[in-house]
Amino acid sequence: MAATAILLLLFAAAAPRLSGATEYTVGDSDGWTIGPSYLAWSQKYNFTAGDTLVFNYVPRQHDVREVTQDAYRTCEPAANQTVRAWASGRDLVDLAAPGDYYFVCNVTGHCLGGMKFSVAVAAPSPPPPPPPRAFPTPAPPPPSSSSAGAWPDVGGVSGLAIGMWIASLLSS
Numbered sequence: 001m002a003a004t005a006i007l008l009l010l011f012a013a014a015a016p017r018l019s020g021a022t023e024y025t026v027g028d029s030d031g032w033t034i035g036p037s038y039l040a041w042s043q044k045y046n047f048t049a050g051d052t053l054v055f056n057y058v059p060r061q062h063d064v065r066e067v068t069q070d071a072y073r074t075c076e077p078a079a080n081q082t083v084r085a086w087a088s089g090r091d092l093v094d095l096a097a098p099g100d101y102y103f104v105c106n107v108t109g110h111c112l113g114g115m116k117f118s119v120a121v122a123a124p125s126p127p128p129p130p131p132p133r134a135f136p137t138p139a140p141p142p143p144s145s146s147s148a149g150a151w152p153d154v155g156g157v158s159g160l161a162i163g164m165w166i167a168s169l170l171s172s
């Protein structure tokens, strides 16, 4: 049971990364409103370029502004300090490029009331390098006794090593 749960967790954590993008719902089930700590929420996750933020709220009760760092600090975003703006109540905000993003609600008093957070978006990590084409290791020693034990471990790492060794012999 526990092992299965851990495997599922690992898979759930790895799968969105493999597909290149994760959707994060701001405030989780609370959504975007007065009350939750969005500082705490934003620190629960590591954001990567290509991820998306989802803001859920009642339209006209709140809005979403991506603003400059200065406007974020003062909570008084002037129109020319707006990077992007949304007000649909279900806003999908793409974090396309690495860098720092600053979000506030610009309904009077809400930013000062806690509806603000920033995220540092990391560049996606490069894919792992391809495995080497052939192992430079010498041939394994021949089995000493019975032929039944000739290939004692065909699965796993040694089976792979033997297979690649044979492949390198054939291709050279």
Ligand SMILES: *[C@@H]1O[C@H](CO)[C@@H](O)[C@H](O)[C@H]1NC(C)=O
Residues within 6 Å of the ligand: 044, 045, 046
């Ligand atoms: C975020 O990254 C830090 C540093 O790489 C790591 O220690 C932490 O576990 C990560 N958190 C999550 C939720 O992946």
Ligand SMILES: *[C@@H]1O[C@H](CO)[C@@H](O)[C@H](O)[C@H]1NC(C)=O
Residues within 6 Å of the ligand: 065, 067, 077, 078, 079, 081, 082, 085, 106
């Ligand atoms: C925020 O609201 C104020 C007052 O309503 C307005 O002057 C300002 O332009 C708004 N800022 C943004 C970024 O929408």
Ligand SMILES: *[C@@H]1O[C@H](CO)[C@@H](O)[C@H](O)[C@H]1NC(C)=O
Residues within 6 Å of the ligand: 078, 080, 081
């Ligand atoms: C925004 O406009 C004000 C004046 O309205 C100006 O002083 C300020 O430099 C401008 N800020 C930016 C980031 O352009």
Ligand SMILES: [Cu+2]
Residues within 6 Å of the ligand: 033, 034, 061, 062, 063, 105, 106, 107, 110, 111, 115
């Ligand atoms: Cu608000």
